[in-house]
Amino acid sequence: xxxxxxxxxxxxxxxxxxxxxxxxxxxxxxxxxxxxxxxxxxxxxxxxxxxxxxxxxxxxxxxxxxxxxxxxxxxxxxxxxxxxxxxxxxxxxxxxxxxxxxxxxxxxxxxxxxxxxxxxxxxxxxxxxxxxxxxxxxxxxxxxxxxxxxxxxxxxxxxxxxxxxxxxxxxxxxxxxxxxxxxxxxxxxxxxxxxxxxxxxxxxxxxxxxxxxxxxxxxxxxxxxxxxxxxxxxxxxxxxxxxxxxxxxxxxxxxxxxxxxxxxxxxxxxxxxxxxxxxxxxxxxxxxxxxxxxxxxxxxxxxxxxxxxxxxxxxxxxxxxxxxxxxxxxxxxxxxxxxxxxxxxxxxxxxxxxxxxxxxxxxxxxxxxxxxxxxxxxxxxxxxxxxxxxxxxxxxxxxxxxxxxxxxxxxxxxxxxxxxxxxxxxxxxxxxxxxxxxxxxxxxxxxxxxxxxxxxxxxxxxxxxxxxxxxxxxxxxxxxxxxxxxxxxxxxxxxxxxxxxxxxxxxxxxxxxxxxxxxxxxxxxxxxxxxxxxxxxxxxxxxxxxxxxxxxxxxxxxxxxxxxxxxxxxxxxxxxxxxxxxxxxxxxxxxxxxxxxxxxxxxxxxxxxxxxxxxxxxxxxxxxxxxxxxxxxxxxxxxxxxxxxxxxxxxxxxxxxxxxxxxxxxxxxxxxxxxxxxxxxxxxxxxxx
Numbered sequence: 001x002x003x004x005x006x007x008x009x010x011x012x013x014x015x016x017x018x019x020x021x022x023x024x025x026x027x028x029x030x031x032x033x034x035x036x037x038x039x040x041x042x043x044x045x046x047x048x049x050x051x052x053x054x055x056x057x058x059x060x061x062x063x064x065x066x067x068x069x070x071x072x073x074x075x076x077x078x079x080x081x082x083x084x085x086x087x088x089x090x091x092x093x094x095x096x097x098x099x100x101x102x103x104x105x106x107x108x109x110x111x112x113x114x115x116x117x118x119x120x121x122x123x124x125x126x127x128x129x130x131x132x133x134x135x136x137x138x139x140x141x142x143x144x145x146x147x148x149x150x151x152x153x154x155x156x157x158x159x160x161x162x163x164x165x166x167x168x169x170x171x172x173x174x175x176x177x178x179x180x181x182x183x184x185x186x187x188x189x190x191x192x193x194x195x196x197x198x199x200x201x202x203x204x205x206x207x208x209x210x211x212x213x214x215x216x217x218x219x220x221x222x223x224x225x226x227x228x229x230x231x232x233x234x235x236x237x238x239x240x241x242x243x244x245x246x247x248x249x250x251x252x253x254x255x256x257x258x259x260x261x262x263x264x265x266x267x268x269x270x271x272x273x274x275x276x277x278x279x280x281x282x283x284x285x286x287x288x289x290x291x292x293x294x295x296x297x298x299x300x301x302x303x304x305x306x307x308x309x310x311x312x313x314x315x316x317x318x319x320x321x322x323x324x325x326x327x328x329x330x331x332x333x334x335x336x337x338x339x340x341x342x343x344x345x346x347x348x349x350x351x352x353x354x355x356x357x358x359x360x361x362x363x364x365x366x367x368x369x370x371x372x373x374x375x376x377x378x379x380x381x382x383x384x385x386x387x388x389x390x391x392x393x394x395x396x397x398x399x400x401x402x403x404x405x406x407x408x409x410x411x412x413x414x415x416x417x418x419x420x421x422x423x424x425x426x427x428x429x430x431x432x433x434x435x436x437x438x439x440x441x442x443x444x445x446x447x448x449x450x451x452x453x454x455x456x457x458x459x460x461x462x463x464x465x466x467x468x469x470x471x472x473x474x475x476x477x478x479x480x481x482x483x484x485x486x487x488x489x490x491x492x493x494x495x496x497x498x499x500x501x502x503x504x505x506x507x508x509x510x511x512x513x514x515x516x517x518x519x520x521x522x523x524x525x526x527x528x529x530x531x532x533x534x535x536x537x538x539x540x541x542x543x544x545x546x547x548x549x550x551x552x553x554x555x556x557x558x559x560x561x562x563x564x565x566x567x568x569x570x571x572x573x574x575x576x577x578x579x580x581x582x583x584x585x586x587x588x589x590x591x592x593x594x595x596x597x598x599x600x601x602x603x604x605x606x607x608x609x610x611x612x613x614x615x616x617x618x619x620x621x622x623x624x625x626x627x628x629x630x631x632x633x634x635x636x637x638x639x640x641x642x643x644x645x646x647x648x649x650x651x652x653x654x655x656x657x658x659x660x661x662x663x664x665x666x667x668x669x670x671x672x673x674x675x676x677x678x679x680x681x682x683x684x685x686x687x688x689x
Contacts, residue, residue: 006054008641009047015576018597022572022610025645026638034632035202038157041626041659052626052637055655059621062652066681073479073680077673079417080475088385088397088410089113092377095145097121106668110139121148121167128668132660133627135667137182142190143240147173147212149184149193156627156662158182159202162195164212177216185236185243188260194222194234194243202581202629204231207245223256223267229584236260237283238332238379244281250465251588253278257310271312282332283307284354284379289332290315291339298500300327302339319352326499331373334380336402340373342468345428345440345497347371349386351402362400366390368428368442370472389413389473391444391487392424415475423447424481428471431490431524434516437505440491440498441521442471443530445481456560456687457486457531459522463494463514464543465589466503476676480683486530492517492547508591509602515550522558534560537683541565542631542663549608549639552617561619561652561686563679566628566663569608570635572600581629609635612642616649619686621656621679628662652686 013027031037031045044052063070084103089096094115099108107124121141128134137151137160146168151160160182164174181196181204190212197206207223210216223245225232230247237244243258245267254273259265270281270288278300279292288310290303302319319327319339328347330339337352349362349371364371374385374397382403389395394413400406425447430438449455458480462469469489477487491497494506494514506514522538525531536559540548545567552562568574575593578584591599604610620643624636640655647653656678658665666672 004058005644006051006058007644008051008637015573017576017594018600020600020604022604024573024638026634026641027573029637030632030634034634035200037633038202038627038629038662039155039159041155044626048637052633052655052657052659055637055640056657056659059654059656062654063678063681063685066685069684070674070677070681073677074673076417076479077476077676078670080415080419080478081669082414082416085414090375090377090385092141093145097141097377101669106670107134107136112141112145114145119167122150122165127152133662133667135664138184140184140186140193142186143188144190146190147186149174149186149195151180151182151184156625156658156660156664156667157202158629158662159198164193164210173213174210174216177210177219181233183234185234187243188240189263196232196234197221201228201579203228203585204233207232207234222258228578229587230254231585237281239283239285239334240379242283246280247273248278249585249588251276251278253280255279255281257281270310280330282330284332284334289318289330289337291327291330293500297321298504299323299325300500302327302330302337324499326496328496329373331376331384333382333384333402335382336384338373338384338402340371342496342499345491349373351384353402360405362386364388366393366426368426368471369393370470385410390426391442391471391473391477392421392426394419394421394473394475413473419475419478426471431517431521433493433513433520435513437493437513437517439493439517439521441524442489442491443486443525444488445486445530446484449484449486451529453526453529453532454535455484455486455531456535456537456683457488457525458537458539458683459488459490459518459525460539460544461490461492461518461521461547462540462542462544463490463492463506463518463547465494466496466500468495468497476673479680483684485683486525488521488525488530490518490521492521494543507589509599511590511602512606515547515554515606518547519551519555519558522555533558535687537561537563537686539563539565539679541567543568545569545631545636546571546608550606550611552620552643553608553611553613556615556617559618561621561683563682564620564622564636565679566624566631567608567622567636567639568631569639571607572604572610574632574635575603580632609639609642612639612646614646614648617643617647617651617653619652619682621652621654621682623656623658623665623675623678625658625662625665626660630663633657652682654682 010025011028013024015022029048086100087098089098097112099110105125110122133156135153139150149164153160160180162177162180179198185194196204205225208219210219225247229249233246235244245256255270256267301321303315304318305314326342328340352359369390387397397411399408426444496503545564548562548564549569593600626633665675
């Protein structure tokens with residue numbers, strides 16, 4: 001039984017579309033009760049359940065010879081994490097909030113200090129006892145510090161239960177409001193919270209007001225988004241005066257506000273949605289500040305208007321548009337506006353004094369790094385917090401005084417087993433893609449490594465939704481790097497590494513640029529002797545798994561192995577299934593297959609599941625989560641079965657399905673290391689053959 005390859009039954013389904021047909025031999029494994037399965041995986045069809053268990057056993061059997069190595073790598077990974085650790089406290093008035101990990105704990109204990117006294121407000125480790133999965137989306141305290149509200153996901157489906165506790169009385173006063181997301185906002189009167197409800201297809205489209213102490217069934221629906229393509233989120237302005245309701249898809253946004261200083265204040269539209277126009281807002285001293293791409297400002301600018309006249313005709317430029325600089329985010333304080341921008345592929349923090357309009361910039365001189373603004377509670381302050389790291393520099397957290405420019409190091413990431421940055425080198429250079437586009441590549445490795453083409457290399461890529469893959473520090477990568485691997489990140493189109501146009505050049509009918517950029521990066525790394533063909537292992541997850549699917553079909557000659565994590569590979573069937581949570585809102589990213597023949601034909605031409613062919617495939621490790629609402633369990637399962645049916649080689653094809661988790665994998669800080677260790681023993685096994 002050890003080497004018995006699992007076999008999935010075929011039952012062909014045909015979808016007729018645009019005078020064409022999609023044939024799917026494995027569509028049947030998506031069951032009618034799929035929504036229930038996300039909540040209760042034990043109700044999964046027994047035939048499918050047995051098949052997934054067989055796949056997991058097969059994967060374990062094929063990696064049995066790496067069992068000792070996996071244990072070794074797990075210990076290495078764990079040894080780089082500080083066991084007893086705590087976050088840097090965040091100040092809110094007289095209180096400071098933080099979390100601590102006890103020795104050996106998977107989950108943190110949330111605490112706060114006041115006048116020298118420290119109290120536990122939520123012990124996640126204790127609350128998680130008996131749970132196979134336990135994820136806290138958010139924990140939010142009331143403005144008077146008496147209450148906390150929190151969301152918990154107990155199965156990985158991202159369907160959260162919301163509860164409220166009275167810290168003075170030490171009791172839960174509202175328990176398990178169902179079908180919520182991870183966002184909670186407290187009204188300034190401390191009598192209400194606002195939260196987001198999910199519809200029957202798990203789409204966040206409703207904003208509720210809950211009165212503390214009352215039955216949640218009496219909660220008031222204050223806003224509902226009728227367009228299924230638009231998802232809602234909720235926040236509070238930094239000034240604490242306004243509730244901010246955002247509704248958006250991937251290219252258009254719209255805001256509504258509620259004045260929290262007035263109990264019965266109405267919900268007001270800020271600026272009506274206009275297709276392909278995006279904006280974010282915050283409030284200060286009688287004015288709103290707007291980060292927007294309005295008026296063809298693709299890389300965004302910041303505008304401002306009076307709070308009494310906030311429709312678009314009253315908007316005025318505040319931070320002028322610069323075509324070669326992407327503004328990513330901003331923070332507004334009583335005396336300062338702080339914005340995060342990206343110039344030449346690297347982040348900078350710019351601080352402007354709102355009294356005199358003088359600016360100064362925080363930046364670092366490393367070739368590749370990640371620089372981020374941190375959230376904060378306080379508004380009337382000169383202090384902000386930011387974090388810095390690079391691929392070979394552990395994360396540091398700083399407090400910074402905008403007035404005096406004083407920089408205070410609050411914490412540097414500790415690696416208990418030891419780490420010497422001087423043993424490693426990091427480089428960043430550009431690769432010319434198929435159409436001449438210059439694609440950034442970040443590469444890091446041990447200094448004593450000879451660049452003669454003999455080195456195994458892991459190449460990571462994503463390239464979707466405008467998400468930038470950061471040049472940040474990760475302790476886990478060094479278990480490969482210390483064994484002679486080079487680690488590389490391809491900053492391909494579809495992300496925003498080089499601005500908004502970099503994103504737009506990797507979506508819709510230009511999506512193939514994402515894939516061809518990645519292939520060009522792999523070929524460049526061979527040309528520069530970092531590695532060679534058939535020594536590269538490609539890795540990507542979710543939409544990055546789509547990238548993995550494409551290259552496995554089109555360039556199996558280039559890659560030794562592929563790690564596809566929760567891969568979005570059945571794009572045609574998924575984008576035609578409007579019952580799925582994300583399908584309708586994803587149309588601006590991928591295209592409207594149902595109503596646009598050109599979009600259908602283009603997507604079908606690259607869809608990994610629809611382009612599996614008779615050929616040799618690289619070694620492949622494919623992972624998924626049975627409660628994943630984003631990339632459902634049947635996508636990677638069908639893809640694995642189809643490749644098995646077509647491949648002409650004896651290379652490894654392994655599917656590992658987490659039966660107790662969803663899109664992000666295991667929830668515990670140490671449990672998750674087992675998944676990383678699995679990826680790494682796969683890499684080391686195939687490079688040693």
